[in-house]
Amino acid sequence: MDDMLTASIEPVLEERCTPALVREMLGAGADNARRDLWQALDELGFLDALVPESAGGSGVSFDECAGVLFAFGRHAMPLPAAHTMIARRLLAAASMALPCGPIAFAVLDGSASNTAFVPFGLACESVLVEMSDGFRLIDIDDATVQPRTEWGGLDATVLFPAGAGKRVRTAHADDEPPMGVLLELGALVKAAAMVGAMARVLDMTITFVNDRQQFGRSIGKFQVVQHNLSVMAEHTSAAQIAVQSACASDSFSKARLSRGIAKARASRSAPLVANTAHALTGAMGITAEYDLQLFTRCLHSQRLQFGSESYWDEIVGSHVLEHWDSAVPEIIHMTS
Numbered sequence: 001m002d003d004m005l006t007a008s009i010e011p012v013l014e015e016r017c018t019p020a021l022v023r024e025m026l027g028a029g030a031d032n033a034r035r036d037l038w039q040a041l042d043e044l045g046f047l048d049a050l051v052p053e054s055a056g057g058s059g060v061s062f063d064e065c066a067g068v069l070f071a072f073g074r075h076a077m078p079l080p081a082a083h084t085m086i087a088r089r090l091l092a093a094a095s096m097a098l099p100c101g102p103i104a105f106a107v108l109d110g111s112a113s114n115t116a117f118v119p120f121g122l123a124c125e126s127v128l129v130e131m132s133d134g135f136r137l138i139d140i141d142d143a144t145v146q147p148r149t150e151w152g153g154l155d156a157t158v159l160f161p162a163g164a165g166k167r168v169r170t171a172h173a174d175d176e177p178p179m180g181v182l183l184e185l186g187a188l189v190k191a192a193a194m195v196g197a198m199a200r201v202l203d204m205t206i207t208f209v210n211d212r213q214q215f216g217r218s219i220g221k222f223q224v225v226q227h228n229l230s231v232m233a234e235h236t237s238a239a240q241i242a243v244q245s246a247c248a249s250d251s252f253s254k255a256r257l258s259r260g261i262a263k264a265r266a267s268r269s270a271p272l273v274a275n276t277a278h279a280l281t282g283a284m285g286i287t288a289e290y291d292l293q294l295f296t297r298c299l300h301s302q303r304l305q306f307g308s309e310s311y312w313d314e315i316v317g318s319h320v321l322e323h324w325d326s327a328v329p330e331i332i333h334m335t336s
Helices: 004-016 019-026 031-043 062-074 081-093 181-211 223-247 256-285 292-302 309-322 324-335
Strands: 103-107 115-118 126-131 134-139 144-148 155-159 166-168
Touching: 004 031, 004 062, 019 031, 019 292, 062 081, 062 181, 062 223, 081 103, 081 126, 081 134, 081 181, 103 115, 103 181, 126 181, 181 223, 181 256, 181 292, 223 256, 256 292, 256 309, 309 324
Parallel strands: 103 126
Antiparallel strands: 115 155, 126 134, 134 166, 144 155
């Protein structure tokens, strides 16, 4: 996580994405605060990091951006920055103009309703939508938006009008992103954000138990507390390794197995890390004033977004059964 790109974005997030500012940006009427953060990210070029140099971007790989994706989660990024980075790359490949504002992801299930759950649906200006007949970029103002704030976030259920938006097509059919890739990429960035959030939760919990005194010493000295911290660290590290492996894929479009494993691993780890943190921090840890809840709420909500662990477990398991000879060595390579 200490690569140059991550080191460059950390000061920006430390200044403009503090817990206090995140609280403000999650509230009503926070357009100015969100706009300031977005402008800072855009002016420094982070949102075009994945865009090829020929299209005006930095042309870095997913692997090189992994630390940035973790950093977004570590700071509870309240905007679809990671989604926009990917969307801009896909749009650049289609020789389309790159929107200046935040871009969210949506995947339609093929039903006639044209309705989808959209993470950051209340904080985006457009949505890259995967439909049964391809991809479309749709202005959020052309859609019907219903807030979904059960977890205190900026998600929404969005109804997309039939035929709305611009078709996303590359010049050559062979370069078209395969169907299902938006779900996979959404799962990957959510898994990365969850890893960052879990790392932040672990750090906060360690600080708390070392500061909290009981029976004349910090509770972090007690073996049962240390055991629980070790389990949290193990799950966080396992999820991080899975995400880094998925980001290291040579192909932007064809890494379904590794991305599925990454999301499944992160989603499985998230509730354990979050719940253990609240248990160890006790009464303080469940208050709204304590910053811990900003990150644990993200973990619980993101666990289900773009596929839960059970969803991806089924896909990965089916793939292994169908391609036993090639899949097993691939999984061993990803986990070794």
